[in-house]
Amino acid sequence: xxxxxxxxxxxxxxxxxxxxxxxxIITDTYKQGNDVVVVLSxxxxxxxxxxxxxxxxxxxxxxxEMDMLLTTGEQISVALCAMAIEGxxxxxxxxxxxxxxxxxxxxYSAARIKRVRADRIRKELDKKxxxxxxxFQGLNKYDDITTLxxxxxxxxxxxxxxxxxxxLCQIYTDVDGVYTADPRKVKxxxxxxxxxxxxxxxxASLGAQVLHNRSVEMAKRYNVNMEVxxxxxxxxxxxxxxxxxxxxxTHVSGVAKDTNVARVALVGLxxxxxxxxxxxxxxxxxxVNVDIILQSIGRDESKDISFTVSQDDMARAEEVxxxxxxxxxxxxxxxxxKIAKISIVGAGMANNSGVACKMFEALFSAxxxxxxxxxxxIKVSVLVDERDAENAVQAIHDRFFxxxxxx
Numbered sequence: 013x014x015x016x017x018x019x020x021x022x023x024x025x026x027x028x029x030x031x032x033x034x035x036x037i038i039t040d041t042y043k044q045g046n047d048v049v050v051v052l053s054x055x056x057x058x059x060x061x062x063x064x065x066x067x068x069x070x071x072x073x074x075x076x077e078m079d080m081l082l083t084t085g086e087q088i089s090v091a092l093c094a095m096a097i098e099g100x101x102x103x104x105x106x107x108x109x110x111x112x113x114x115x116x117x118x119x120y121s122a123a124r125i126k127r128v129r130a131d132r133i134r135k136e137l138d139k140k141x142x143x144x145x146x147x148f149q150g151l152n153k154y155d156d157i158t159t160l161x162x163x164x165x166x167x168x169x170x171x172x173x174x175x176x177x178x179x180l181c182q183i184y185t186d187v188d189g190v191y192t193a194d195p196r197k198v199k200x201x202x203x204x205x206x207x208x209x210x211x212x213x214x215x216a217s218l219g220a221q222v223l224h225n226r227s228v229e230m231a232k233r234y235n236v237n238m239e240v241x242x243x244x245x246x247x248x249x250x251x252x253x254x255x256x257x258x259x260x261x262t263h264v265s266g267v268a269k270d271t272n273v274a275r276v277a278l279v280g281l282x283x284x285x286x287x288x289x290x291x292x293x294x295x296x297x298x299x300v301n302v303d304i305i306l307q308s309i310g311r312d313e314s315k316d317i318s319f320t321v322s323q324d325d326m327a328r329a330e331e332v333x334x335x336x337x338x339x340x341x342x343x344x345x346x347x348x349x350k351i352a353k354i355s356i357v358g359a360g361m362a363n364n365s366g367v368a369c370k371m372f373e374a375l376f377s378a379x380x381x382x383x384x385x386x387x388x389x390i391k392v393s394v395l396v397d398e399r400d401a402e403n404a405v406q407a408i409h410d411r412f413f414x415x416x417x418x419x
Contacts, residue, residue, distance in 0.1 A: 014179035015137075016041055019051040019147065019169035023186045024243040025089050026056035034243060035096035037184070038142060042102060047137045049176065051147040051169040052093060054085025075120035079149075079159045083109070086146035086165070094144050104142040107132065109157075112143075114150035114168065116158045123158035125150060125167065128175040145172065163224020170227045174234035181231070181238050182249075183223060188242035189250035190215070190222050193267045193409045197402065200414060204265060206251040211265045214357040214391050228252070256359075263367050264358035264412045269405050271352045271398060273303075274326035275383070277318040278333065280343025283311075290340050291317065291333075298332050300325045304353075304386040304393065314343075318384060320395065323349050351383065352401035355393040356408060368392045374411035380404050 018038065025031050034052075042048045062081050066073050073081075090106035097104040113129035136143045147165025152158050160167055166183060173181035187195060188203065190212065195201040207215075209232035216225040222240055231238050231252065241249025281287055288307070295302055300321055308316040321329045330347050333340070361367045371392055375382060380403060384395040396404050 013045045015047040015176055017049045017169055017173040017178045017181045019165055020184045020243055022053040022056050024184055025052055031092050031096055035093055039097060039100055039102050042142055049133060049143045049172055051145050051165055052086060052089040053147050053165040055089055058085040076156060079120050079157050082159055083149045083157050086148055090144040090146050097142060102142060103140055105136050106144040108146050109149035110151035112145045116150035116152050118152040120158055122161035125171050128171050130175045163226060166224045166227035170230045170236050173236045181236050183240050184243040188245045188247050190240050192413050193405060198406055198409050202413060204250050206256040207265055208256055208359050209254055210390055211357050211359050212252050215266050215268050263360045263364045264356045266357050267405055267409045268355045269352060269401055272323050273320050273351055273353045274323045274349040275318060275320050275351050276329050277346040278342040279316050280314045281317055282341040283313050283315045294332055294336055295329060298328060300329050304384050306384050350398045351395050352398050353393050353395055354404045355391050357391045359390050361390055370411055371408055374407045375404060378403055378407035
């Protein structure tokens with residue numbers, strides 16, 4: 013007998029038929045003699061609908077009240093699914109995040125889990141009940157309901173799996189595993205049987221939407237065995253773990269695209285020591301996260317620095333730079349959100365030369381210009397014009413995974 017945590021996304025419980033399908037998957041797992049804890053997201057577009065309802069009442073509601081509103085979506089899901097399982101004759105109970113002991117900080121709308129006191133869940137499991145828990149939410153020290161932000165249900169599931177020492181954490185989605193690229197947009201995308209935590213974390217951080225990066229970080233930290241699979245196909249999924257059998261063989265595991273990127277360029281900076289410190293300390297104080305940084309070689313006592321931020325932070329980054337133009341000392345600032353970041357990821361890249369060259373060759377052959385480059389041991393990222401993003405992903409994927417690919 014094993015303890016299995018399962019998580020189902022919003023598309024998996026979008027309507028009656030899908031709720032019943034999820035109930036069957038859960039009860040099939042239970043019938044095999046397993047203890048089962050299930051985390052559910054809100055149905056379909058429920059969260060978006062609730063946000064629209066809020067805007068009809070108040071265009072700028074407080075984050076606390078938004079959290080109070082948005083958590084109702086997951087409560088609907090667990091209650092309906094519990095009713096379905098009851099109707100099938102199995103013992104079940106639904107719990108909210110706070111009933112399940114999920115304690116968070118007080119950063120409304122983007123809270124972090126501080127601890128999970130899972131005593132209630134264990135008691136219900138001891139009674140041989142299937143336990144359904146609302147994802148995406150918890151309770152702070154003021155006894156206020158909080159939400160965990162984007163991808164919060166994935167994080168809820170991994171946190172419960174870690175605390176309960178689950179044998180497996182299954183993340184059910186609308187695709188049947190992790191692919192070498194988005195199978196809905198890239199021809200020839202192939203499903204991976206397994207992938208390392210590090211590779212999955214990079215892909216999640218670089219735009220792949222199968223798993224949220226916070227959940228992968230937590231799974232790696234607590235060594236939670238994960239599997240990504242479809243709630244519709246019934247096929248085996250992709251295992252996410254510390255070490256995979258093909259790590260030494262596979263140069264590249266996937267290609268990711270991120271369009272939530274903006275580039276800021278400071279032109280004509282005074283070429284003096286400490287300029288980079290001035291710029292990025294100002295941004296850090298404003299909690300603006302910076303990704304790729306490119307600095308030109310000094311010339312005529314001046315240089316240029318370009319860096320990328322998320323589009324959400326673009327306006328703030330520009331505002332901070334303009335407000336401190338005299339302090340920093342630059343001639344002009346250029347800002348663009350018409351760009352995309354394309355990345356290749358692979359644990360085997362560090363020990364295999366020429367991987368970046370193949371990526372650049374693929375872009376050259378497709379007539380796509382590279383604006384900026386960033387590398388690490390397991391990834392290479394490039395910035396391209398937004399209009400070239402789709403073609404760039406396909407060209408790179410064809411080079412590594414196509415008929416004549418060498419990865």
